[in-house]
Amino acid sequence: MPVESMIASYPANEKVMKSEKELSFAKYSGAGNDFILIDNRSPHELNWPLIAKQLCHRKEGIGADGLILLELSDRASFRLRFFNSDGSEAEMCGNGARTAVHFAASLGIQTKNFYTLQTKERILEARLKDQGIEISLGEVLDIQWHEEIELNGQPWRFAYLNTGVPHVVHFASDIESFPLLAIGSMIRHHEAFKPNGTNFNVVKLHHTHIEVRTFERGVEDETLACGTGVAASALAASVLHGLKSPIQVHVKSGDILEVNFTLHHKKPQKLTLLGPVKRLFDGVFTLSV
Incomplete structure (x- = not known):
């Protein structure tokens, strides 16, 4: 109503x-x-x-x-x-x-x-x-495909890139039980990303698509989808794990977004985001x- x-x-x-x-x-x-x-x-x-x-x-x-x-x-x-x-x-x-x-x-x-x-x-x-x-989505900036920080005394590996806003992308085999709120908040406020912080995405790979959950800076919580996070996750899945564009991305809401791009020496170009x-x-x- x-x-x-x-x-x-x-x-x-x-x-x-x-x-x-x-x-x-x-x-x-x-x-x-x-x-x-x-x-x-x-x-x-x-x-x-x-x-x-x-x-x-x-x-x-x-x-x-x-x-x-x-x-x-x-x-x-x-x-x-x-x-x-x-x-x-x-x-x-x-x-x-x-x-x-x-x-x-x-x-x-x-x-x-x-x-x-x-x-x-x-x-x-x-x-x-x-x-x-x-x-x-324009030019992708600040690309770091292989980064590592210390989190809870342990090394934490991830990709970092800016698809309009900054995103950390981490791959996991089980994202449903992944402690997104706890880890996302720690990453968002980590010393390595000060003063502005970063968004955090956890990604599960499939042969034909990926699944993504996102902790959004500014919302300070998980959202049902994040367009720039979906794009960052798809690019990381392509460069680090060989998925080909276009990449279908399944988000928390159950919807599917499509990310299209080309790669030139691991540098993304012509990045677009399509969805409902x-x-x-x-x-x-x-x-x-």
Whole structure:
């Protein structure tokens, strides 16, 4: 059922409100990654980090992994700002960007099924396809295929790469019983990745596909999918274990994402992410300003 109205936040001891502002939103899922999307093309000068924390709260808000603002751009079809559920602003979000393309189309931003997206650091491309929405992820940075740190007094081996945001990729034979929250939190805050931290993915290899679970920085928990993490995991599976593009990636939600790329001397190129997007509901929330 659509959310009709919601109070974002009022201090318990506040008796008089100066004013109220209503904002429309759409709630989306990108392969299980859920987001609140707001049309901010007529900019609202608000405390977006605080609003993101309030709206994304699973018990006292709408509930989401992140908040996405769609804004005007003089360099692309539109500009995106990504806020994690803890209020931090992210450089990029793969599944979030895919949901934003669907949202843009619903707002009447039509470019014959082809869009360009301005993120904090990149200009990306996106296409609407029968199988879902596909986005390019741009250049892969900071690639380290064979890394090792000490964790709980033991050596810990992994791949590290930035597919828009930083990711650690670790392979395991059993990812269902893998202690993702404990290990993910330790890796995310490890000295080796300070000051900004990293996301963590644990991957199970199959002959024709991979399975991935992800602990996301900024959400500080496991998410049902992570687009940039899926891409990082697929690249590591190809370079380190010989899987060929395109790679099907099974995520926690049960959905399947497809990662396409080419490799040149182990350097990824033409990296794209394709998968399903669902518009869950629309609503309006009210906040005091």
